[in-house]
Amino acid sequence: MDQILQYIRGHRRQHLAQLFDLLRIPSVSTLPERAEDVKRCAQFLADDLQAMGMRNVNVMSTNGHPAVYAEWLEAPDAPTILIYGHYDVQPPDPLDLWESPPFDPQIRDGEIYARGSADDKGQAFAYFKAIEAYLSKKGSLPVNVKLLIEGEEEIGSAHTHKFVYDHLTLLQADAILLSDNSMFARGIPAICCGTRGLVACQIELESAARDLHSGAFGGVAENPIQVLADILSALKDDDERITIPGFYDDVLELSAEERQYFAGLPFDGEALQQEIGVRGFVGEKGFTPVEREWARPALDINGILGGFTGPGAKTIIPAKAMAKITMRLVSKQNPDKILQAAKDYISSLAPESVKLSFSGDAGGTAYLTPLDHPVLKHVAKAVRQSYGREPLFTRTGGSIGILSTFSDALRIPIAMVGLSYPDDNIHAPNEHLAEEAYYSGIETAARLFNELKNWDPGAAS
Amino acid sequence: MDQILQYIRGHRRQHLAQLFDLLRIPSVSTLPERAEDVKRCAQFLADDLQAMGMRNVNVMSTNGHPAVYAEWLEAPDAPTILIYGHYDVQPPDPLDLWESPPFDPQIRDGEIYARGSADDKGQAFAYFKAIEAYLSKKGSLPVNVKLLIEGEEEIGSAHTHKFVYDHLTLLQADAILLSDNSMFARGIPAICCGTRGLVACQIELESAARDLHSGAFGGVAENPIQVLADILSALKDDDERITIPGFYDDVLELSAEERQYFAGLPFDGEALQQEIGVRGFVGEKGFTPVEREWARPALDINGILGGFTGPGAKTIIPAKAMAKITMRLVSKQNPDKILQAAKDYISSLAPESVKLSFSGDAGGTAYLTPLDHPVLKHVAKAVRQSYGREPLFTRTGGSIGILSTFSDALRIPIAMVGLSYPDDNIHAPNEHLAEEAYYSGIETAARLFNELKNWDPGAAS
Numbered sequence: 001m002d003q004i005l006q007y008i009r010g011h012r013r014q015h016l017a018q019l020f021d022l023l024r025i026p027s028v029s030t031l032p033e034r035a036e037d038v039k040r041c042a043q044f045l046a047d048d049l050q051a052m053g054m055r056n057v058n059v060m061s062t063n064g065h066p067a068v069y070a071e072w073l074e075a076p077d078a079p080t081i082l083i084y085g086h087y088d089v090q091p092p093d094p095l096d097l098w099e100s101p102p103f104d105p106q107i108r109d110g111e112i113y114a115r116g117s118a119d120d121k122g123q124a125f126a127y128f129k130a131i132e133a134y135l136s137k138k139g140s141l142p143v144n145v146k147l148l149i150e151g152e153e154e155i156g157s158a159h160t161h162k163f164v165y166d167h168l169t170l171l172q173a174d175a176i177l178l179s180d181n182s183m184f185a186r187g188i189p190a191i192c193c194g195t196r197g198l199v200a201c202q203i204e205l206e207s208a209a210r211d212l213h214s215g216a217f218g219g220v221a222e223n224p225i226q227v228l229a230d231i232l233s234a235l236k237d238d239d240e241r242i243t244i245p246g247f248y249d250d251v252l253e254l255s256a257e258e259r260q261y262f263a264g265l266p267f268d269g270e271a272l273q274q275e276i277g278v279r280g281f282v283g284e285k286g287f288t289p290v291e292r293e294w295a296r297p298a299l300d301i302n303g304i305l306g307g308f309t310g311p312g313a314k315t316i317i318p319a320k321a322m323a324k325i326t327m328r329l330v331s332k333q334n335p336d337k338i339l340q341a342a343k344d345y346i347s348s349l350a351p352e353s354v355k356l357s358f359s360g361d362a363g364g365t366a367y368l369t370p371l372d373h374p375v376l377k378h379v380a381k382a383v384r385q386s387y388g389r390e391p392l393f394t395r396t397g398g399s400i401g402i403l404s405t406f407s408d409a410l411r412i413p414i415a416m417v418g419l420s421y422p423d424d425n426i427h428a429p430n431e432h433l434a435e436e437a438y439y440s441g442i443e444t445a446a447r448l449f450n451e452l453k454n455w456d457p458g459a460a461s
Numbered sequence: 462m463d464q465i466l467q468y469i470r471g472h473r474r475q476h477l478a479q480l481f482d483l484l485r486i487p488s489v490s491t492l493p494e495r496a497e498d499v500k501r502c503a504q505f506l507a508d509d510l511q512a513m514g515m516r517n518v519n520v521m522s523t524n525g526h527p528a529v530y531a532e533w534l535e536a537p538d539a540p541t542i543l544i545y546g547h548y549d550v551q552p553p554d555p556l557d558l559w560e561s562p563p564f565d566p567q568i569r570d571g572e573i574y575a576r577g578s579a580d581d582k583g584q585a586f587a588y589f590k591a592i593e594a595y596l597s598k599k600g601s602l603p604v605n606v607k608l609l610i611e612g613e614e615e616i617g618s619a620h621t622h623k624f625v626y627d628h629l630t631l632l633q634a635d636a637i638l639l640s641d642n643s644m645f646a647r648g649i650p651a652i653c654c655g656t657r658g659l660v661a662c663q664i665e666l667e668s669a670a671r672d673l674h675s676g677a678f679g680g681v682a683e684n685p686i687q688v689l690a691d692i693l694s695a696l697k698d699d700d701e702r703i704t705i706p707g708f709y710d711d712v713l714e715l716s717a718e719e720r721q722y723f724a725g726l727p728f729d730g731e732a733l734q735q736e737i738g739v740r741g742f743v744g745e746k747g748f749t750p751v752e753r754e755w756a757r758p759a760l761d762i763n764g765i766l767g768g769f770t771g772p773g774a775k776t777i778i779p780a781k782a783m784a785k786i787t788m789r790l791v792s793k794q795n796p797d798k799i800l801q802a803a804k805d806y807i808s809s810l811a812p813e814s815v816k817l818s819f820s821g822d823a824g825g826t827a828y829l830t831p832l833d834h835p836v837l838k839h840v841a842k843a844v845r846q847s848y849g850r851e852p853l854f855t856r857t858g859g860s861i862g863i864l865s866t867f868s869d870a871l872r873i874p875i876a877m878v879g880l881s882y883p884d885d886n887i888h889a890p891n892e893h894l895a896e897e898a899y900y901s902g903i904e905t906a907a908r909l910f911n912e913l914k915n916w917d918p919g920a921a922s
Binding site: 195196198200202207208209210212213214215216217218219220221222223225226228229230232233234236276277278279280281282283284289292293296297298299300301302303304305306307308309313314315316317318319321322323324326328351352353354355361396397398399 | 737743753
């Protein structure tokens with residue numbers, strides 16, 4: 001390990017220069033005019049992997065932007081780790097808020113400013129450089145490695161879901177490791193072990209052929225906004241529990257150990273409330289905010305529209321009203337089942353006076369690597385060695401579609417090891433990654449490879 | 462009376478030509494570029510009144526478009542009737558749906574097609590021609606007449622409310638008579654004795670400094686759309702009664718006679734449902750649709766908006782949500798009191814997690830001329846004589862702001878005698894007034910003057 005770290009520390013200048021080259025490519029996946037840049041970026045990564053001696057390096061076609069694949073599978077007794085990341089980036093707008101051009105990386109106060117520095121080029125590339133260190137110094141890796149760096153994460157991994165199902169054998173591994181998130185705080189490493197799943201739906205109500213005059217029909221004709229309000233209000237009870245029948249049936253309850261662990265995390269609720277400008281937290285009775293965000297399902301109305309919404313008054317009973325809803329699911333809720341249950345319940349709430357149109361999308365399952373899963377011990381040990389302190393085991397309340405797909409398709413544990421710092425401005429102007437976070441990220445990746453060779457995926461947990 | 466009717470029937474050609482001249486003036490009050498036409502229209506009417514021998518004819522300034530006033534007060538023992546109407550019209554758009562130009566009146570199949578033919582030039586002008594008949598044939602009118610024809614009805618009588626309060630003495634009378642509505646059906650005359658009042662308000666909720674990610678904050682941060690739905694849903698109970706405390710306190714309950722009378726009206730609910738495309742009527746338990754429209758207060762959400770309403774899904778918890786509400790009031794609800802009660806109740810429903818902004822406008826009181834008011838007997842007699850059948854006594858669920866003002870300011874009975882037919886397309890392309898309705902309207906106006914001389918406003922009812 002020492003000579004690996006020595007190599008990494010001795011090559012900081014080169015590794016930084018290579019990252020800068022990577023960051024200069026404006027691989028914005030959502031902009032059609034950047035398609036060639038996206039392709040160029042994939043090729044840049046493939047060339048680097050080829051040069052360091054990875055096998056089966058391939059810029060693989062999808063129905064969208066290509067995915068970069070590479071492997072090294074010559075450690076027969078060691079586990080196989082699938083490294084996931086993405087090389088596409090968010091659009092840089094608004095440009096005028098950037099202090100230096102988004103695709104001209106610059107270092108100020110020890111921070112690398114560039115679009116994609118933290119999300120996710122800098123973090124994904126850290127694994128490249130760790131692999132390079134091993135292959136260069138030892139000619140081998142401690143574990144088998146498969147590497148999949150996609151080009152569509154910022155557009156919902158549009159074609160990557162199908163790609164995964166189309167390449168199940170190629171991608172089969174014992175665990176997935178990724179770094180597309182941040183540490184808990186500067187100096188406090190974290191391993192994220194779970195995301196929530198997602199179901200989206202839209203309710204449209206229609207009660208008349210046209211908007212009606214509220215004078216002639218107020219008290220006579222149905223008001224679809226009123227019906228919509230009644231339905232939405234009925235979706236939660238006084239304890240803020242979701243009332244859809246069967247909604248909680250498959251929810252994996254938190255263990256006493258997990259609740260105790262979450263309660264001990266240095267979560268600063270008041271600072272967060274101040275930052276987002278809310279007057280306290282609300283939610284399901286009987287659970288803490290952290291528990292509710294990470295381990296309890298939620299239902300949110302994302303948007304609502306009906307009738308006249310301009311300045312002044314317009315005395316109408318609108319003909320239509322609609323609302324958009326998303327539900328965050330936890331292990332082991334089934335998105336299709338929840339979507340159907342929501343549809344059934346909402347249909348039962350709609351009176352005959354309205355025509356209900358319900359559409360929905362079972363976006364993805366939650367994924368959860370249990371706190372006591374053996375792989376986490378090894379991941380944690382490597383992280384502890386790298387940062388000199390015990391990592392926190394966290395989850396995120398958000399949903400990462402492609403992780404749901406990995407979880408469903410490959411059925412292997414997933415661990416997210418945040419390498420950047422929480423104030424990295426991802427998706428915003430002046431995105432940055434601390435130079436130090438990049439270097440320590442490379443070391444962390446190397447330590448992860450080194451430590452995971454001791455994991456026996458076949459052993460009983 | 463006979464020679465009056467003879468005069469009217471003998472002057473149909475002239476009266477039609479004069480109406481055509483009136484209809485040719487595009488007096489669209491809402492269009493600034495039509496201000497000169499509006500003024501020209503007022504002068505046209507004043508000239509006509511002057512020519513027929515009315516006294517004190519005056520194009521009176523308001524802070525907006527002028528009002529035309531005239532009087533004839535030389536019947537010392539007879540009551541004084543204030544005739545109200547308006548000479549401004551709605552914009553004619555969409556122009557391409559008109560079969561003949563909106564300001565080039567044409568007769569097809571016995572119908573006068575022109576903007577303003579029914580609303581309200583044709584109906585108001587009928588009173589002019591009846592006055593002309595009397596003054597021309599007899600040199601006098603059977604009753605004292607004051608006439609106020611305003612130029613801002615189609616823009617909410619913007620400056621007319623203040624005008625009324627500024628001219629209380631000038632406008633003082635024993636009753637108000639107007640024709641700005643239609644008959645119950647072709648051949649079925651109606652006297653409209655009541656409108657509903659109006660209160661408008663807007664609720665705005667704010668729960669955070671910015672939209673929040675529903676992954677990070679779903680189940681943790683308040684959702685203002687959810688709160689809004691809860692509030693709106695709580696505004697009515699299962700019997701569709703409005704739950705604002707004290708809301709019904711001042712409601713004048715229908716008498717058994719009124720309910721019986723309404724029940725006997727030839728109201729074709731099914732035809733109406735089909736026309737507006739609703740699946741039946743809904744509303745306050747214990748009342749018929751006619752009762753609910755005419756004599757019960759109503760609360761309607763006119764519009765609602767919050768969060769993301771475009772195509773697809775956006776996983777946010779919005780920072781804000783808002784709804785617009787109007788309430789239709791009945792006699793003797795007080796708009797200011799109701800507005801305050803609504804504000805108090807809604808404030809009590811808003812949890813501490815949201816900042817509530819409530820704004821409102823106590824638009825106007827309901828007006829109601831009781832069915833047993835003596836003036837109605839005389840109005841009904843004149844109408845019966847004119848159309849050969851008993852008129853129906855109706856109300857409207859709508860609100861006519863200026864009538865609320867008349868009612869509040871002058872405290873005298875109001876009767877609306879519809880002269881046009883219900884299919885007259887007011888506010889729409891191809892507005893029309895039956896030639897026959899215009900002629901019989903003039904006769905009806907003359908008969909009203911003739912009959913109202915027998916009314917003694919001072920007698921006990």
